[in-house]
Amino acid sequence: MMKKQKLENYQMVGVDAAKSKEEKMKIIFDKFDVNKDSHLGITELLGWIMAVEPTLSNDLQRLPFLLQIYLGNPSFLASSKGLSYSGFTHIYEEGHLNFDHDFNTINIQPPIHKGYAIRGILQQQQQQRSLMLQSQLQQQQQQCQQQEQHRSLMLQSQLVQQQAQQCASLATNTFSSNLRNTTQQVGGGISSAGPVSNIGITAQQMGGVISSAVQVNSYGNTMEQVGGLFNSTAQANSNGNSAQQVRGNLNSATEVNKNVNSAEQENAVKDVKSKVKYDGSHPELAARLEKEILDTNPGVKWDDVAGLSEAKRILQETVVLPLFMPEYFQGIRRPWRGVLMFGPPGTGKTLLAKAVATECGMTFMNISCSSLCGNWYGESDRLTWCLFELARAHAPTMIFIDDIDSLCSVRGSATEHETSRRLMSELLVQIDGLNNSNSTSGKMVTLLAATNFPGNLDEALRRRLEKRIYIPLPDFETRKELIQINLKSIELASEVDIEQVAQKTEGYSGDDLTNICRDASLNGMRQKIAGKTIDEIKNILKSEMLKIPVTMEDFLEAVDKIKPTVSSGDIQRHEKWYSEFGSSY
Numbered sequence: 389m390m391k392k393q394k395l396e397n398y399q400m401v402g403v404d405a406a407k408s409k410e411e412k413m414k415i416i417f418d419k420f421d422v423n424k425d426s427h428l429g430i431t432e433l434l435g436w437i438m439a440v441e442p443t444l445s446n447d448l449q450r451l452p453f454l455l456q457i458y459l460g461n462p463s464f465l466a467s468s469k470g471l472s473y474s475g476f477t478h479i480y481e482e483g484h485l486n487f488d489h490d491f492n493t494i495n496i497q498p499p500i501h502k503g504y505a506i507r508g509i510l511q512q513q514q515q516q517r518s519l520m521l522q523s524q525l526q527q528q529q530q531q532c533q534q535q536e537q538h539r540s541l542m543l544q545s546q547l548v549q550q551q552a553q554q555c556a557s558l559a560t561n562t563f564s565s566n567l568r569n570t571t572q573q574v575g576g577g578i579s580s581a582g583p584v585s586n587i588g589i590t591a592q593q594m595g596g597v598i599s600s601a602v603q604v605n606s607y608g609n610t611m612e613q614v615g616g617l618f619n620s621t622a623q624a625n626s627n628g629n630s631a632q633q634v635r636g637n638l639n640s641a642t643e644v645n646k647n648v649n650s651a652e653q654e655n656a657v658k659d660v661k662s663k664v665k666y667d668g669s670h671p672e673l674a675a676r677l678e679k680e681i682l683d684t685n686p687g688v689k690w691d692d693v694a695g696l697s698e699a700k701r702i703l704q705e706t707v708v709l710p711l712f713m714p715e716y717f718q719g720i721r722r723p724w725r726g727v728l729m730f731g732p733p734g735t736g737k738t739l740l741a742k743a744v745a746t747e748c749g750m751t752f753m754n755i756s757c758s759s760l761c762g763n764w765y766g767e768s769d770r771l772t773w774c775l776f777e778l779a780r781a782h783a784p785t786m787i788f789i790d791d792i793d794s795l796c797s798v799r800g801s802a803t804e805h806e807t808s809r810r811l812m813s814e815l816l817v818q819i820d821g822l823n824n825s826n827s828t829s830g831k832m833v834t835l836l837a838a839t840n841f842p843g844n845l846d847e848a849l850r851r852r853l854e855k856r857i858y859i860p861l862p863d864f865e866t867r868k869e870l871i872q873i874n875l876k877s878i879e880l881a882s883e884v885d886i887e888q889v890a891q892k893t894e895g896y897s898g899d900d901l902t903n904i905c906r907d908a909s910l911n912g913m914r915q916k917i918a919g920k921t922i923d924e925i926k927n928i929l930k931s932e933m934l935k936i937p938v939t940m941e942d943f944l945e946a947v948d949k950i951k952p953t954v955s956s957g958d959i960q961r962h963e964k965w966y967s968e969f970g971s972s973y
């Protein structure tokens with residue numbers, strides 16, 4: 389079939405096979421008059437050669453390549469577009485020569501032909517190609533090596549990070565306190581006393597877990613050992629203690645307050661974190677987010693948050709414990725994906741989020757609506773996706789989204805915008821993916837959100853924020869504690885009655901109270917400088933200024949001046965929502 393086709397071509401061109409090569413070339417060149425339209429296509433040229441020399445078409449794939457090279461050589465061109473007769477004869481002869489032998493070898497070793505540096509061109513091209521291939525290969529190898537190194541550094545760094553957290557937690561009161569309680573729980577009603585003997589007793593009683601318990605307490609290092617211990621907790625639970633009891637035995641708020649990490653431990657965590665590198669697909673977005681929202685150590689302690697013991701307990705269960713005993717929080721006990729704190733403004737929601745992140749040595753990502761709003765179509769959902777990718781790279785991480793209601797206009801509503809719809813969909817997908825398979829690998833990412841307008845939340849989002857904690861206005865005891873926290877480094881006059889200030893500030897938010905304390909503490913200075921010139925003020929000794937005590941009068945004046953910012957309508961709105969959708973312990 390092939391032969392027949394070639395013969396037809398041959399006849400069509402009308403070349404007598406018996407003629408000499410030169411004659412054939414002349415006929416073909418004239419016949420096709422390649423320059424008449426100043427254009428010669430490769431396919432056309434290929435057609436000629438195949439027609440004239442049917443035996444040359446053994447390797448049709450190689451031929452166009454060769455022709456391309458010839459046509460690229462200026463010495464074969466009669467004009468900028470047309471082929472010269474000399475060029476044509478050369479092509480013909482090259483093809484002829486090589487086809488006569490074995491066309492497959494042409495490209496490897498083209499014959500030297502008088503007057504033309506074809507071999508040089510081909511060799512050059514070949515060399516260039518092989519150099520290119522070599523350099524591509526080298527680049528690929530280098531990339532592979534770099535990726536490998538990077539990956540192993542990441543793994544090492546994650547391991548160190550985990551260990552640093554474990555060490556920090558175990559070495560500090562935070563953990564020993566948790567551990568002690570846990571061990572008591574492991575004891576499950578065994579009458580044990582002090583922490584160390586308690587561990588001993590528990591270990592003995594638990595039999596199989598002696599080594600874990602001892603190791604954890606003596607050295608407090610590895611995940612498996614910790615896991616071993618917490619497995620024991622799980623066993624203890626199945627041996628009679630209910631989850632309720634476990635929770636009941638958790639640290640009280642006051643105990644939690646004692647759990648202050650040493651600067652050294654914090655630095656260790658910080659140091660490890662700063663070495664974590666994002667290796668995902670959007671480095672430029674990640675860099676932007678990192679700059680805006682990343683805080684490896686927010687530096688707020690439990691001690692700094694007054695009251696809110698209920699909220700603290702829920703946060704312990706949702707965030708702190710799953711981090712310390714990941715093996716326990718599996719399956720149906722998996723950590724809650726998202727936690728919502730709602731309540732009037734200035735009640736300490738952000739403060740609480742920071743405290744949890746600090747106490748757990750978690751990376752804190754404080755995100756606002758504006759950080760997720762991109763300028764371009766699709767940028768917001770990419771930013772959202774990148775946020776969670778970044779969080780996983782820095783895990784354990786807490787993503788804190790303040791004013792989350794502003795991210796979601798209710799879907800389907802008139803105010804819904806395409807960007808916000810896409811952002812919301814991505815956010816829902818990402819929350820769905822939280823704490824599934826990765827929770828055991830220490831890659832815990834928790835979403836903590838806060839809002840003053842819980843009623844504005846998208847229904848789907850509300851469902852995913854599985855725990856919804858009400859952060860109310862501070863009660864009497866909390867107000868007292870809050871005033872003390874605010875004034876801990878301030879000189880107070882002996883007659884100052886904090887209880888009275890607390891009584892007078894019912895309905896004030898934590899933020900309002902902080903403002904009262906600030907105002908009261910500045911009053912002494914105001915009185916001291918009243919009527920003085922700037923120069924006279926400059927001459928007042930700093931130490932003298934610092935010694936001015938805050939009096940009861942200063943407080944009463946401040947309370948008079950500063951009014952509560954939260955209305956009773958606001959409170960009712962929150963309480964109504966709490967009764968419908970809130971979580972309690």
Ligand SMILES: Nc1ncnc2c1ncn2[C@@H]1O[C@H](COP(=O)(O)OP(=O)(O)OP(=O)(O)O)[C@@H](O)[C@H]1O
Nearest residue numbers: 692693694732733734735736737738739898899902
């Ligand atoms: N429980 C608290 N303990 C100590 N300080 C508090 C407490 N609540 C509020 N404050 C003070 O009020 C300030 C504001 O608190 P925070 O930003 O946490 O409130 P918020 O509930 O997040 O407010 P918003 O809803 O407006 O974002 C804090 O910096 C702190 O000084």
